[in-house]
Amino acid sequence: MxxxxxxxxxxxxxxxxxxxxxxxxxxxxxxxxxxxxxxxxxxxxxxxxxxxxxxxxxxxxxxxxxxxxxxxxxxxxxxxxxxxxxxxxxxxxxxxxxxxxxxxxxxxxxxxxxxxxxxxxxxxxxxxxxxxxxxxxxxxxxxxxxxxxxxxxxxxxxxxxxxxxxxxxDISKTLWSKLIINCAFNALSAVAGISYGPMLEVEGTRDVVTRVVQEATAVARASGVAIPDDLLAHILNIPTLMPNQMSSTAQDLARGKPSEIDFLNGHVVRKGAELGIATPTNQALQLMVKLAERAKEGRRAD
The missing domain is CATH 3.40.50.720 (NAD(P)-binding Rossmann-like Domain)
Known part of the structure:
Protein backbone atom coordinates (compact mmCIF):
# COMPACT_ATOMS: atom_id res chain seq x y z
CA MET A 1 0.00 0.00 0.00
CA ASP A 170 -18.04 5.96 20.32
CA ILE A 171 -14.97 7.77 19.03
CA SER A 172 -16.00 11.05 20.71
CA LYS A 173 -15.77 9.36 24.12
CA THR A 174 -12.36 7.94 23.22
CA LEU A 175 -11.06 11.28 21.90
CA TRP A 176 -12.23 13.16 24.98
CA SER A 177 -10.87 10.53 27.36
CA LYS A 178 -7.44 10.86 25.73
CA LEU A 179 -7.72 14.65 25.83
CA ILE A 180 -8.43 14.51 29.57
CA ILE A 181 -5.37 12.28 30.09
CA ASN A 182 -3.26 14.85 28.24
CA CYS A 183 -4.77 17.67 30.28
CA ALA A 184 -3.88 15.83 33.48
CA PHE A 185 -0.19 15.27 32.76
CA ASN A 186 1.15 17.25 29.81
CA ALA A 187 1.44 20.71 31.34
CA LEU A 188 2.80 19.51 34.70
CA SER A 189 5.41 17.34 33.01
CA ALA A 190 6.40 20.20 30.70
CA VAL A 191 6.72 23.03 33.21
CA ALA A 192 8.60 20.91 35.75
CA GLY A 193 10.60 18.95 33.18
CA ILE A 194 9.61 15.80 35.04
CA SER A 195 8.40 12.35 34.03
CA TYR A 196 5.08 10.90 35.16
CA GLY A 197 6.34 8.63 37.94
CA PRO A 198 8.26 11.17 40.08
CA MET A 199 5.62 13.82 39.33
CA LEU A 200 2.89 11.99 41.21
CA GLU A 201 5.18 11.39 44.20
CA VAL A 202 5.19 15.14 44.97
CA GLU A 203 2.63 16.08 47.60
CA GLY A 204 -0.35 17.88 46.13
CA THR A 205 0.08 16.64 42.56
CA ARG A 206 -2.71 14.08 42.85
CA ASP A 207 -5.06 16.83 44.05
CA VAL A 208 -4.22 19.04 41.08
CA VAL A 209 -4.56 16.17 38.62
CA THR A 210 -7.91 15.25 40.18
CA ARG A 211 -9.24 18.80 39.77
CA VAL A 212 -8.07 18.94 36.15
CA VAL A 213 -9.87 15.71 35.38
CA GLN A 214 -13.05 16.76 37.20
CA GLU A 215 -13.22 20.07 35.31
CA ALA A 216 -12.55 18.48 31.92
CA THR A 217 -15.02 15.67 32.59
CA ALA A 218 -17.73 18.20 33.45
CA VAL A 219 -17.09 20.03 30.18
CA ALA A 220 -17.11 16.82 28.15
CA ARG A 221 -20.36 15.59 29.69
CA ALA A 222 -22.00 18.98 29.16
CA SER A 223 -20.95 18.62 25.51
CA GLY A 224 -22.85 15.33 25.31
CA VAL A 225 -19.85 13.01 25.64
CA ALA A 226 -20.22 9.93 27.87
CA ILE A 227 -17.02 9.94 29.93
CA PRO A 228 -16.65 6.70 31.94
CA ASP A 229 -16.85 6.96 35.73
CA ASP A 230 -13.55 5.14 36.25
CA LEU A 231 -11.45 7.51 34.09
CA LEU A 232 -9.90 9.33 37.06
CA ALA A 233 -8.74 6.06 38.64
CA HIS A 234 -7.26 5.00 35.31
CA ILE A 235 -5.45 8.34 34.93
CA LEU A 236 -3.97 8.19 38.42
CA ASN A 237 -2.57 4.73 37.58
CA ILE A 238 -0.81 5.83 34.38
CA PRO A 239 2.40 6.99 36.14
CA THR A 240 2.76 3.46 37.54
CA LEU A 241 2.53 2.03 34.03
CA MET A 242 4.73 4.70 32.35
CA PRO A 243 6.93 6.15 35.12
CA ASN A 244 9.69 7.40 32.80
CA GLN A 245 7.44 8.98 30.17
CA MET A 246 7.80 12.71 29.48
CA SER A 247 4.77 14.35 27.90
CA SER A 248 4.77 15.54 24.30
CA THR A 249 4.35 19.07 25.65
CA ALA A 250 7.51 18.61 27.73
CA GLN A 251 9.37 17.45 24.62
CA ASP A 252 8.12 20.48 22.68
CA LEU A 253 9.12 22.88 25.45
CA ALA A 254 12.58 21.33 25.81
CA ARG A 255 13.20 21.75 22.09
CA GLY A 256 11.84 25.26 21.90
CA LYS A 257 8.92 24.19 19.70
CA PRO A 258 5.38 25.60 20.01
CA SER A 259 3.27 23.31 22.18
CA GLU A 260 -0.29 22.14 21.65
CA ILE A 261 -1.45 23.42 25.04
CA ASP A 262 -4.15 25.62 23.46
CA PHE A 263 -5.69 22.46 21.99
CA LEU A 264 -5.42 20.48 25.25
CA ASN A 265 -6.15 22.34 28.50
CA GLY A 266 -6.93 25.37 26.36
CA HIS A 267 -9.71 23.50 24.57
CA VAL A 268 -11.29 22.63 27.91
CA VAL A 269 -11.07 26.27 28.97
CA ARG A 270 -12.72 27.52 25.76
CA LYS A 271 -15.50 24.93 25.82
CA GLY A 272 -16.04 25.53 29.53
CA ALA A 273 -16.48 29.25 28.88
CA GLU A 274 -19.03 28.50 26.15
CA LEU A 275 -20.96 26.20 28.48
CA GLY A 276 -20.69 28.29 31.64
CA ILE A 277 -18.44 25.76 33.42
CA ALA A 278 -15.53 27.07 35.48
CA THR A 279 -12.15 25.51 34.61
CA PRO A 280 -9.62 27.39 36.78
CA THR A 281 -7.13 24.53 37.15
CA ASN A 282 -6.99 23.86 33.43
CA GLN A 283 -6.62 27.59 32.80
CA ALA A 284 -3.75 27.81 35.28
CA LEU A 285 -1.91 24.92 33.60
CA GLN A 286 -2.49 26.40 30.14
CA LEU A 287 -1.08 29.71 31.35
CA MET A 288 1.93 28.05 33.01
CA VAL A 289 2.95 26.43 29.73
CA LYS A 290 2.44 29.65 27.76
CA LEU A 291 4.56 31.54 30.30
CA ALA A 292 7.28 28.91 30.02
CA GLU A 293 7.17 29.23 26.23
CA ARG A 294 7.47 33.00 26.50
CA ALA A 295 10.43 32.68 28.87
CA LYS A 296 12.22 30.40 26.42
CA GLU A 297 11.56 32.88 23.61
CA GLY A 298 13.11 35.61 25.73
CA ARG A 299 16.24 33.54 26.45
CA ARG A 300 16.68 32.78 22.74
CA ALA A 301 16.35 36.49 21.92
CA ASP A 302 19.11 37.28 24.43
Whole structure:
Protein backbone atom coordinates (compact mmCIF):
# COMPACT_ATOMS: atom_id res chain seq x y z
CA MET A 1 0.00 0.00 0.00
CA UNK A 2 1.17 3.53 -0.77
CA UNK A 3 1.29 5.41 2.53
CA UNK A 4 2.04 9.09 3.13
CA UNK A 5 2.98 10.31 6.60
CA UNK A 6 2.24 14.02 6.91
CA UNK A 7 4.18 15.24 9.91
CA UNK A 8 7.14 12.91 10.28
CA UNK A 9 7.69 13.35 14.00
CA UNK A 10 7.59 10.88 16.86
CA UNK A 11 4.09 9.56 16.16
CA UNK A 12 4.26 9.63 12.37
CA UNK A 13 7.67 7.98 12.21
CA UNK A 14 6.71 5.29 14.71
CA UNK A 15 3.55 4.12 12.97
CA UNK A 16 4.91 4.86 9.51
CA UNK A 17 8.02 2.91 10.43
CA UNK A 18 6.00 -0.12 11.50
CA UNK A 19 4.05 -0.04 8.23
CA UNK A 20 7.35 0.34 6.35
CA UNK A 21 8.81 -2.64 8.18
CA UNK A 22 5.67 -4.63 7.26
CA UNK A 23 6.37 -4.04 3.56
CA UNK A 24 4.28 -0.99 2.71
CA UNK A 25 5.61 1.85 0.53
CA UNK A 26 5.87 4.80 2.92
CA UNK A 27 6.79 8.41 2.14
CA UNK A 28 7.55 10.71 5.07
CA UNK A 29 6.80 14.44 4.87
CA UNK A 30 8.58 16.37 7.58
CA UNK A 31 11.28 18.79 8.63
CA UNK A 32 14.52 19.12 6.66
CA UNK A 33 16.62 17.62 9.47
CA UNK A 34 14.70 14.34 9.48
CA UNK A 35 14.10 14.28 5.73
CA UNK A 36 17.83 14.49 4.97
CA UNK A 37 18.64 11.74 7.46
CA UNK A 38 15.90 9.41 6.19
CA UNK A 39 16.86 9.89 2.56
CA UNK A 40 20.56 9.36 3.31
CA UNK A 41 20.44 6.52 5.81
CA UNK A 42 16.85 5.31 6.05
CA UNK A 43 14.52 5.62 9.04
CA UNK A 44 16.09 4.37 12.27
CA UNK A 45 13.25 2.52 13.99
CA UNK A 46 14.16 1.84 17.62
CA UNK A 47 11.48 -0.17 19.44
CA UNK A 48 11.30 -2.72 22.23
CA UNK A 49 11.65 -5.57 19.73
CA UNK A 50 13.46 -4.03 16.75
CA UNK A 51 16.33 -1.65 16.16
CA UNK A 52 17.41 -1.04 12.61
CA UNK A 53 17.39 1.22 9.59
CA UNK A 54 14.63 0.92 7.00
CA UNK A 55 15.11 2.42 3.52
CA UNK A 56 12.47 5.07 2.91
CA UNK A 57 11.63 8.20 0.94
CA UNK A 58 11.16 11.58 2.58
CA UNK A 59 10.42 15.14 1.50
CA UNK A 60 9.77 18.50 3.10
CA UNK A 61 6.54 19.09 1.19
CA UNK A 62 3.90 17.27 -0.87
CA UNK A 63 4.90 18.74 -4.27
CA UNK A 64 5.95 15.40 -5.74
CA UNK A 65 3.74 13.18 -3.62
CA UNK A 66 2.06 10.37 -5.55
CA UNK A 67 -1.63 10.17 -4.57
CA UNK A 68 -1.49 7.67 -1.69
CA UNK A 69 -3.82 4.87 -0.62
CA UNK A 70 -3.47 5.94 3.01
CA UNK A 71 -2.52 9.18 4.75
CA UNK A 72 -1.32 9.26 8.35
CA UNK A 73 -1.86 12.89 9.31
CA UNK A 74 0.33 13.59 12.34
CA UNK A 75 1.07 17.32 12.40
CA UNK A 76 0.60 19.51 15.46
CA UNK A 77 -2.95 20.72 15.96
CA UNK A 78 -2.07 24.34 15.18
CA UNK A 79 -0.80 23.25 11.74
CA UNK A 80 -3.88 21.25 10.71
CA UNK A 81 -5.29 23.74 8.24
CA UNK A 82 -1.98 24.66 6.59
CA UNK A 83 -0.80 21.06 6.25
CA UNK A 84 -4.26 19.95 5.15
CA UNK A 85 -4.30 22.55 2.37
CA UNK A 86 -1.09 21.01 1.00
CA UNK A 87 -3.04 17.81 0.31
CA UNK A 88 -5.52 19.55 -1.98
CA UNK A 89 -5.63 17.71 -5.30
CA UNK A 90 -3.38 14.92 -4.03
CA UNK A 91 -6.06 12.60 -2.65
CA UNK A 92 -8.09 10.06 -4.61
CA UNK A 93 -11.72 9.46 -3.62
CA UNK A 94 -10.74 6.10 -2.16
CA UNK A 95 -7.74 7.46 -0.19
CA UNK A 96 -8.13 6.78 3.53
CA UNK A 97 -7.10 9.75 5.67
CA UNK A 98 -6.40 9.14 9.36
CA UNK A 99 -5.90 11.95 11.87
CA UNK A 100 -3.42 10.73 14.51
CA UNK A 101 -3.39 14.01 16.43
CA UNK A 102 -3.93 15.27 19.93
CA UNK A 103 -7.16 17.12 20.60
CA UNK A 104 -10.76 16.36 19.76
CA UNK A 105 -11.61 18.39 16.64
CA UNK A 106 -8.74 17.86 14.20
CA UNK A 107 -10.59 15.38 11.99
CA UNK A 108 -13.40 17.87 11.43
CA UNK A 109 -10.97 20.74 10.80
CA UNK A 110 -8.93 18.64 8.36
CA UNK A 111 -12.02 17.44 6.52
CA UNK A 112 -13.22 21.03 6.13
CA UNK A 113 -9.92 22.03 4.51
CA UNK A 114 -9.49 19.02 2.22
CA UNK A 115 -13.13 18.31 1.38
CA UNK A 116 -12.26 14.67 2.09
CA UNK A 117 -13.59 12.31 4.76
CA UNK A 118 -11.19 11.98 7.70
CA UNK A 119 -11.20 9.16 10.25
CA UNK A 120 -10.18 10.21 13.77
CA UNK A 121 -7.65 7.99 15.52
CA UNK A 122 -6.64 8.05 19.17
CA UNK A 123 -2.97 7.27 19.81
CA UNK A 124 -1.58 5.57 22.91
CA UNK A 125 2.18 5.55 22.43
CA UNK A 126 5.23 6.95 24.15
CA UNK A 127 7.83 7.84 21.52
CA UNK A 128 10.32 10.56 20.66
CA UNK A 129 12.60 11.66 17.86
CA UNK A 130 15.91 10.77 19.49
CA UNK A 131 17.92 12.23 16.62
CA UNK A 132 17.65 13.04 12.91
CA UNK A 133 15.55 10.30 11.31
CA UNK A 134 15.65 8.29 14.55
CA UNK A 135 12.38 7.40 16.29
CA UNK A 136 12.62 5.76 19.71
CA UNK A 137 9.70 3.85 21.24
CA UNK A 138 9.24 4.09 25.02
CA UNK A 139 6.01 2.19 25.54
CA UNK A 140 2.44 1.60 24.49
CA UNK A 141 1.55 1.73 20.82
CA UNK A 142 -2.13 0.93 20.59
CA UNK A 143 -4.61 2.82 18.42
CA UNK A 144 -8.37 3.36 18.52
CA UNK A 145 -9.89 4.17 15.13
CA UNK A 146 -13.26 5.72 14.44
CA UNK A 147 -15.91 3.70 12.62
CA UNK A 148 -16.04 3.95 8.81
CA UNK A 149 -16.44 1.71 5.77
CA UNK A 150 -12.65 1.38 5.60
CA UNK A 151 -11.94 0.91 9.30
CA UNK A 152 -12.06 -2.90 9.39
CA UNK A 153 -9.57 -3.27 6.52
CA UNK A 154 -7.31 -0.60 8.02
CA UNK A 155 -7.44 -2.32 11.40
CA UNK A 156 -6.35 -5.59 9.80
CA UNK A 157 -3.46 -3.81 8.07
CA UNK A 158 -2.23 -2.24 11.31
CA UNK A 159 -2.63 -5.52 13.20
CA UNK A 160 -0.48 -7.23 10.58
CA UNK A 161 2.18 -4.56 11.20
CA UNK A 162 2.19 -5.32 14.91
CA UNK A 163 -0.11 -2.52 16.07
CA UNK A 164 -2.85 -3.31 18.57
CA UNK A 165 -5.86 -1.45 17.19
CA UNK A 166 -9.53 -1.33 18.05
CA UNK A 167 -12.52 0.18 16.27
CA UNK A 168 -14.24 2.50 18.74
CA UNK A 169 -18.02 2.50 18.70
CA ASP A 170 -18.04 5.96 20.32
CA ILE A 171 -14.97 7.77 19.03
CA SER A 172 -16.00 11.05 20.71
CA LYS A 173 -15.77 9.36 24.12
CA THR A 174 -12.36 7.94 23.22
CA LEU A 175 -11.06 11.28 21.90
CA TRP A 176 -12.23 13.16 24.98
CA SER A 177 -10.87 10.53 27.36
CA LYS A 178 -7.44 10.86 25.73
CA LEU A 179 -7.72 14.65 25.83
CA ILE A 180 -8.43 14.51 29.57
CA ILE A 181 -5.37 12.28 30.09
CA ASN A 182 -3.26 14.85 28.24
CA CYS A 183 -4.77 17.67 30.28
CA ALA A 184 -3.88 15.83 33.48
CA PHE A 185 -0.19 15.27 32.76
CA ASN A 186 1.15 17.25 29.81
CA ALA A 187 1.44 20.71 31.34
CA LEU A 188 2.80 19.51 34.70
CA SER A 189 5.41 17.34 33.01
CA ALA A 190 6.40 20.20 30.70
CA VAL A 191 6.72 23.03 33.21
CA ALA A 192 8.60 20.91 35.75
CA GLY A 193 10.60 18.95 33.18
CA ILE A 194 9.61 15.80 35.04
CA SER A 195 8.40 12.35 34.03
CA TYR A 196 5.08 10.90 35.16
CA GLY A 197 6.34 8.63 37.94
CA PRO A 198 8.26 11.17 40.08
CA MET A 199 5.62 13.82 39.33
CA LEU A 200 2.89 11.99 41.21
CA GLU A 201 5.18 11.39 44.20
CA VAL A 202 5.19 15.14 44.97
CA GLU A 203 2.63 16.08 47.60
CA GLY A 204 -0.35 17.88 46.13
CA THR A 205 0.08 16.64 42.56
CA ARG A 206 -2.71 14.08 42.85
CA ASP A 207 -5.06 16.83 44.05
CA VAL A 208 -4.22 19.04 41.08
CA VAL A 209 -4.56 16.17 38.62
CA THR A 210 -7.91 15.25 40.18
CA ARG A 211 -9.24 18.80 39.77
CA VAL A 212 -8.07 18.94 36.15
CA VAL A 213 -9.87 15.71 35.38
CA GLN A 214 -13.05 16.76 37.20
CA GLU A 215 -13.22 20.07 35.31
CA ALA A 216 -12.55 18.48 31.92
CA THR A 217 -15.02 15.67 32.59
CA ALA A 218 -17.73 18.20 33.45
CA VAL A 219 -17.09 20.03 30.18
CA ALA A 220 -17.11 16.82 28.15
CA ARG A 221 -20.36 15.59 29.69
CA ALA A 222 -22.00 18.98 29.16
CA SER A 223 -20.95 18.62 25.51
CA GLY A 224 -22.85 15.33 25.31
CA VAL A 225 -19.85 13.01 25.64
CA ALA A 226 -20.22 9.93 27.87
CA ILE A 227 -17.02 9.94 29.93
CA PRO A 228 -16.65 6.70 31.94
CA ASP A 229 -16.85 6.96 35.73
CA ASP A 230 -13.55 5.14 36.25
CA LEU A 231 -11.45 7.51 34.09
CA LEU A 232 -9.90 9.33 37.06
CA ALA A 233 -8.74 6.06 38.64
CA HIS A 234 -7.26 5.00 35.31
CA ILE A 235 -5.45 8.34 34.93
CA LEU A 236 -3.97 8.19 38.42
CA ASN A 237 -2.57 4.73 37.58
CA ILE A 238 -0.81 5.83 34.38
CA PRO A 239 2.40 6.99 36.14
CA THR A 240 2.76 3.46 37.54
CA LEU A 241 2.53 2.03 34.03
CA MET A 242 4.73 4.70 32.35
CA PRO A 243 6.93 6.15 35.12
CA ASN A 244 9.69 7.40 32.80
CA GLN A 245 7.44 8.98 30.17
CA MET A 246 7.80 12.71 29.48
CA SER A 247 4.77 14.35 27.90
CA SER A 248 4.77 15.54 24.30
CA THR A 249 4.35 19.07 25.65
CA ALA A 250 7.51 18.61 27.73
CA GLN A 251 9.37 17.45 24.62
CA ASP A 252 8.12 20.48 22.68
CA LEU A 253 9.12 22.88 25.45
CA ALA A 254 12.58 21.33 25.81
CA ARG A 255 13.20 21.75 22.09
CA GLY A 256 11.84 25.26 21.90
CA LYS A 257 8.92 24.19 19.70
CA PRO A 258 5.38 25.60 20.01
CA SER A 259 3.27 23.31 22.18
CA GLU A 260 -0.29 22.14 21.65
CA ILE A 261 -1.45 23.42 25.04
CA ASP A 262 -4.15 25.62 23.46
CA PHE A 263 -5.69 22.46 21.99
CA LEU A 264 -5.42 20.48 25.25
CA ASN A 265 -6.15 22.34 28.50
CA GLY A 266 -6.93 25.37 26.36
CA HIS A 267 -9.71 23.50 24.57
CA VAL A 268 -11.29 22.63 27.91
CA VAL A 269 -11.07 26.27 28.97
CA ARG A 270 -12.72 27.52 25.76
CA LYS A 271 -15.50 24.93 25.82
CA GLY A 272 -16.04 25.53 29.53
CA ALA A 273 -16.48 29.25 28.88
CA GLU A 274 -19.03 28.50 26.15
CA LEU A 275 -20.96 26.20 28.48
CA GLY A 276 -20.69 28.29 31.64
CA ILE A 277 -18.44 25.76 33.42
CA ALA A 278 -15.53 27.07 35.48
CA THR A 279 -12.15 25.51 34.61
CA PRO A 280 -9.62 27.39 36.78
CA THR A 281 -7.13 24.53 37.15
CA ASN A 282 -6.99 23.86 33.43
CA GLN A 283 -6.62 27.59 32.80
CA ALA A 284 -3.75 27.81 35.28
CA LEU A 285 -1.91 24.92 33.60
CA GLN A 286 -2.49 26.40 30.14
CA LEU A 287 -1.08 29.71 31.35
CA MET A 288 1.93 28.05 33.01
CA VAL A 289 2.95 26.43 29.73
CA LYS A 290 2.44 29.65 27.76
CA LEU A 291 4.56 31.54 30.30
CA ALA A 292 7.28 28.91 30.02
CA GLU A 293 7.17 29.23 26.23
CA ARG A 294 7.47 33.00 26.50
CA ALA A 295 10.43 32.68 28.87
CA LYS A 296 12.22 30.40 26.42
CA GLU A 297 11.56 32.88 23.61
CA GLY A 298 13.11 35.61 25.73
CA ARG A 299 16.24 33.54 26.45
CA ARG A 300 16.68 32.78 22.74
CA ALA A 301 16.35 36.49 21.92
CA ASP A 302 19.11 37.28 24.43
Missing amino acids: QVAVIGAGAVGCYYGGLLLKAGHDVTFIGRQLHVDAINAHGLLLDTKTFNGRLPARAATDTTNLVPPDLVLFCVKSADTEAAGASLAGRLRPETAVLSLQNGVDNAERLSAVTGHAVIPVVVYVGSEMAGPGHVRHHGGGGLAIGPSAASEALAQMFQAAGVNITIAD
